[in-house]
Amino acid sequence: MDAYHRHTVTHADHPVAAPLSDRAVAVILDRAVPRDRAVRLLDLGCGEAVWLRRALAARPEATAVGIDLDEPGLAVGRRAAEREGVADRLRLVREDAALHVSDRPAGTVLCVGATHAFGGLLPTLEAAHSHLADGGTVVVGEGFWERQPDAAALTALGCGPDAYDDLPGTVRRVTDAGWVPVYGHVSTAEEWDDYEWSWTGSLARWALDHPDHPSAAEAAATAREHRDAWLGGYRGTLGFLTLTLRPA
Structure with a gap:
């Protein structure tokens, strides 16, 4: 029977x-990671x-290190890196990202959608700075509030209204902390919809394709609950901002 790992399925x-398109990811990487030298x-x-x-x-010429606690996800990444021919330049480590100590600084440090591991945006930036090489990015x-969250959005997300700022407030917090935005991408409604329909749809399809799996009912319920929370709660309220930053 197929193993079940929710993150991989979703x-x-x-x-x-x-909630970022492939094109957005490519543009962000082009702005953040040099192509003309051996960056880490x-x-x-x-x-x-x-x-x-x-x-x-x-x-x-680039090399990379990835840190995460999710061993099944790291295993997927290792297999994909082998297929893609980059495994010899990629090291994936199972470790709490907040506790990681780098053996040498990195030219580009990324943390997209994982700021909760550090307790929020500003602690994430403090941690990133500790790993960053001079002149690095x-x-x-x-997340940020696209509009004032109502009770349905807060219930769906399981947070209070102070969990995020609006877009100007989010950028202001970053600049007040000594960072300079050199690029930014605000996820569009289309990117959000593609992400959420893919997340819930992949999980629902897996449950239909594996009806005898012990986790099938749980997977179907999770897909349904997540879809309802998104459509009836935070759709159009929660935004997502990806910033490319350098220290001031």
Whole structure:
């Protein structure tokens, strides 16, 4: 019987674990990671190392390290790196990203959609700075309020209204902390919809295709509950901002 690992299933059709299109990821990487020198990348909360694998595929001199606690996701990343021919330049480590100590600084540090591992946006940036080489760049992805959240959105997300700022407030917090945005991408409604339909659809399809699996009922219920929370709760309220930053 097939093994069940929810994160792998939910991202089968949308490997990037954030509401970002493939084109957006490519543009962000082009702005953040040089192609003309042997840069080192570090991803804190890398999941299946999609960002690192894509960066390495286009930059034959680059090397990368990914940190995550999710061993099944790391295993997926290692197998994919072998298929893609970048495994010799990618090291994936099962470790708490908040506790990671780098053996040498990185030219680009990424943390997209994993700021919770550090307790929020600003602690994430503090941690990223501790791993960053002089003149280096940080890529961070964080939620923000597209509009004032109502009770349905807060219930769906399980948070309070102070969990995020609006877009100007989010950027202001970053700049007040001593960072300079050199690029940014605000996820569109189309990117959000593709991400959420892919997340819930992949999980629902897996449950239908594996009706005898012990986790089938749980998977179907999770897909249904997540879809309801998104459509009836935070759709159009929770935004996502990916910033490319350098220290001031």
